[in-house]
Every structure is written in structure tokens, then in C-alpha cells.
Amino acid sequence: MDKKELVLVTGGSGFIAVHTIAKLLKKGYQVRATLRTMSRQDEVKAMINQAGAINLEMLEFVQADLLDKESWITAAQGVGYVIHVASPTPATRPKEESEMVKMAVEGLLNVFKASKQAGVKRIVLTSASGAVLAGHKNHPGTFTEKDWTNLAASINAYQRSKTRAEQEAWKFAKEQNIELTSILPVAVMGPVLGKDFSHSNQIIKSMFDGKMPFLLKMGFDYVDVRDVAELHILAMESESAVGERFLATTNENITYKQLAEWLKQEFHSRASKVSIREIPDFVVRFLSHFNESLKMPATFLGQNTNCSNEKARKLLGWKPRPAKEAIIATVQSMIDLEII
Template structure:
């Protein structure tokens, strides 16, 4: 078997960055796309960002919602980086329409990897699977030993889907897939520079500040991470023997609040400051709104959860160190939003 890596979801924000780094490191890379029509777009993005080893990249057509194509995609690969998530063009009203495809998708990948004798699968999970149930009153830090309660008030359907998909994956590994090596990366809010106009959902927080749609800033604390650090962690978890059977929180050191982000942009990118609100949304309004409004409940959860998050495990076990501070990751994301015309 060649030292080839399959990256699912090659057109995505994180997936493209992982492919970029793998090619730069000399790996043979295969990526899945839902349609071969996307091939040229991926190649153009990589070339425009300086990748010269395009000949080391190949494509496979596969969809997380279907069995077809996955065995062929994995047949000559040693590693699988399971990055892709189910795509919804309309927001489902029933959370099960989000959760079921996420669970089915990762199990489909693990079964195909098992059949194809893949050595290791690294899954892109989410901090929502780790730290949403440990609240500010907790004195200890949030680590990979923590799990979010699936019934946590305010947890979004997306975060719940990532939680239950990761639980289902570990359950499969512990039963049918014992011979398959497995690890997860659990990123907090992902910022940093984008290679094209496809950005992560976390960027919506910055868009709301920059486009004037938010009149007052909810001073919610955040943990953030640079997408380049997330990609680096995937690769380290893929090749480090000790990463087998482990979870890794992907986070920069410390935390940053929404109010601090607003002040940072005003200071460092003053040309964008004119729409950024200066008034704070009182926490009491978020707490009151949480009694009747779903979005306010999600905001209250973000307000209440413990933000003393440890990235020590990745540092020690994978010899990883984030290249970006919170501030650098935020500003790089802001610059990408401007570069690709994603803010008004």
C-alpha cells in the first residue's frame, strides 16, 4: 500500500487546507468530491495558493449519504482524514434530519475503511462534542476527557449531530472496528486565512460585526483556532503512533470575547470600523431571551460554558504548537472576508 491519504470533502474550508499541507509535505493525496465537476475548482484554488505538486492529487466521487464510491476511494489509501460533513441547502426543521446523516456518514466511512484495510482514520469532530456541558463554575479545565450532554439546553442541532456522530464512531471502533486505528480532532471556532471564498460557519460571527447586522455586541467569550493549526493537527494525529484511540482539542492558547474581537478590528482594521457596534448587549437580556427564544438559548449556553480549555494534550502527545494567537487568527479571517468580498 502506498503512503497515500484520502481526504473527504476536498472542497471545504478545512479539507482544502489539509490537502494543501499534505501536498506541501510530499504526500500522495486523494480527495472525495460529490461531483467530478468540482475537480477544477479544487485544483485552481491550490494552484493559486502556490501548490506545484498537483500531479500528486487525485479525485474520487463519493457522497456521505450513499454507499457507492467509498470502497473505490479507499482501496489504495493508508490513511483517511474524515473531514466532510453532510450538506444541507435548506435548514431542516427537524434536528434528526441533521443528526441522522452525520451518524450514517461517519459509520459509512469507517466501514469502508475497515473493508479496505486502511491503517488509521482521523475524524474531524467538534468542541461541541467536548465542552458544552462544563459551566463557568467549574474550577478544573475542560479537556478531552469531557463529553457534552446531548440533552444540554441550548445545544444546536449541528453541535448535537457532531457529538452523536463522534459517539457513534467510537462505539463502532470498540465493537466492529477494533482493528482500525482511530482518532478525533475537536476544533473550537475555526478562523484564520481562507484559500478561497469557502469559509467556515464560525466566520458568521465576524460577518455580523462587520456588516452592521448586529447593533449591540453580546460579550460572549470564545475559544478560537487557526485553520492552519487544525490541518496541522490532523496530519500529526494521522502519523503519530501514540495518537491511536485519542481525542485532541484544537484551540489556540487562552480565549477572546466578542467585545475584544470588535475592539481588535476597530484598532487593527480601522477602515472596517464604521459598522462595528460599540454598545454591549447586557447578559441579562440574553438570559431573559433564553426563556422564550431558541437562538437566545444557544447564546446563553455560550455565555455559561467554561472557557478554561486545555490544548496541552496536543502539545505534549503530538508535539504541536499553534502558529496563531487568538488575535492573529481573527484578523486573518477578517482579511479573508474582505479579500473574497464576503462582507458588505
């Protein structure tokens, strides 16, 4: 692959996108990143620089909005590859569930149609483990890329939007004969570079701020954002990735209590407000009717959430760092930036 190839990264100010842009630049690619607000260019450049990329002359920005078709036609011109990260997140979602799904699906189709028109060689889509494991109360084993979220179940709008968008992506790729790979990260940790960070990082901040006096009795898989970025690039570069989904996980399922205990062991007095007290499931379900932040996790109570990374390791040679290392890097970066 020609390292001078121009790569379009959508949602350029986001946590995963910034780390991906930094890795692309370090590998010698030209990068065009989309922003909804062009006034954030200097801020995003600073974050990319913080991630270790110094050749910012290889980076350009273009204004684009998910629901503005014309902006994507402009953004995709002359592009060889697209890494489509932009999507409504739990932190930015509209109030209405249908609006979140509409924004994710219509936005994706706008990007994909513009990419096809521009003759893009391959699209790498950032989906989510939420498109695999939601709505499966009785799933006995480890989730793999063969699994899909059960849209008939009572699931959160975020998981519904990621699932519907990825389904539309595969449908479009098949009908339009365009190369596609999807990356499905679990809870994303790793170095925070600025004020944009993942929903999972926000949980860490809430723990340190003492805003989680009780912990939910559940566990999730974790992954470092640097490894997620690396997996996107492996998927873009490897022929064996075409037509495949890849779960991005360390293969470690960690409970909130275990996570809290790690934080206390590693950060001592700084973690004095981190609670290790668990709350019964029935109380969480009741409180979720009044507390917006509990609605999504409440849908996973009593459910297995273990995910496999075997496919990414075997097919692409991906080697993620341990979950604990990713979590500690999250906290240390938040301390350094005085976020906590």
C-alpha cells in the first residue's frame, strides 16, 4: 500500500479518531479529518501531537456533519481509504431513541454513498461490541463476530443505533461492491489527550469524583484506545480483513468491583472516593426509571458479556496490551490533565 495514500477519518475530534489519526501520521499516511466545528482544529492538533505525531503537515481538516450529504461528497474527494468513526455516542445522543438510530444510519449512508462516488478502495467502520452482545440474557458462551445484537429485545438506543448502522453498512457494501471491514470495540480505555474521551473513561472519572457511591454487579471487557487504533489500520492494510468483523477486546471480563479495587491498589489516597460497595440488581432496575445514566447498564444486568479477540489475533496478528495497563493509563492521563 502506498503510504502517501490519503485516508479520510470521520469524527476527527473523537477519542478513537484522534488516536487513529496519530498512528496514521506516524506510519506516513496523509490524513483528512472531518470536524463539525472548524474552530476545534488547533485543539485536535494538540491532542494528536500529545499522542506522539509530529508531522502535522500531512494532516488537513474539512467540515462535515453526519446528516449533511453535500459535506461528505466534498470530504471524500481524492480519498483512497475511509475510516468511519463518527456516530452519536451515549454522551451526545439525542433524547429520542429514533433520532439516535436515524442519525447513525443516515449519517453512515451519507458517508458510504460519497465514498462509493469518489472511488474509495475500502471503508473501515467503527462499530461497537454493542452490535454483538446486547439483548442476549441467556447467551452461555463467549461472544464472537458471528453474534449480532437482538433488536427484538429491550435494548438501549446506543446499542440499537450501532447495530442498525452496521447492518446497513454490510447491506450497502454488498449491493455496491465496496470493500468493508468493521471494528467492534468493547469498553475503550487508554490515554486521554484532551476533553474528548470515551463514555467508559467517564465512568473512571465518576468513580474518582465519588459520584458512584455504589457499584453495579456486572462486568465488561476492556481495550486500550491505542490498540483499537492499531486494529483499524491493520484492517485497512490487510487483504484478509475484507468482508470481516473484528471484536476489539483484551479477552478479559472485569467487574466494576474488580476495577475499583485495582484503582485503590494503584492510586492509594488519590482513589479515596472510589467505592467498592455493590448495589443489588433489583435496586438498579428500580433506580434506572429515574436516573438516565443507569438506563443503559441496567439492560445488561445478569447477562454474560465476555467477548473473544481470537479472530483479530489470528487473522491480523493483533496483540492488545492487558486491560489493567489500559485502565491505569486512563487514570494517569486524567491526573496529568487535571481531569481528576
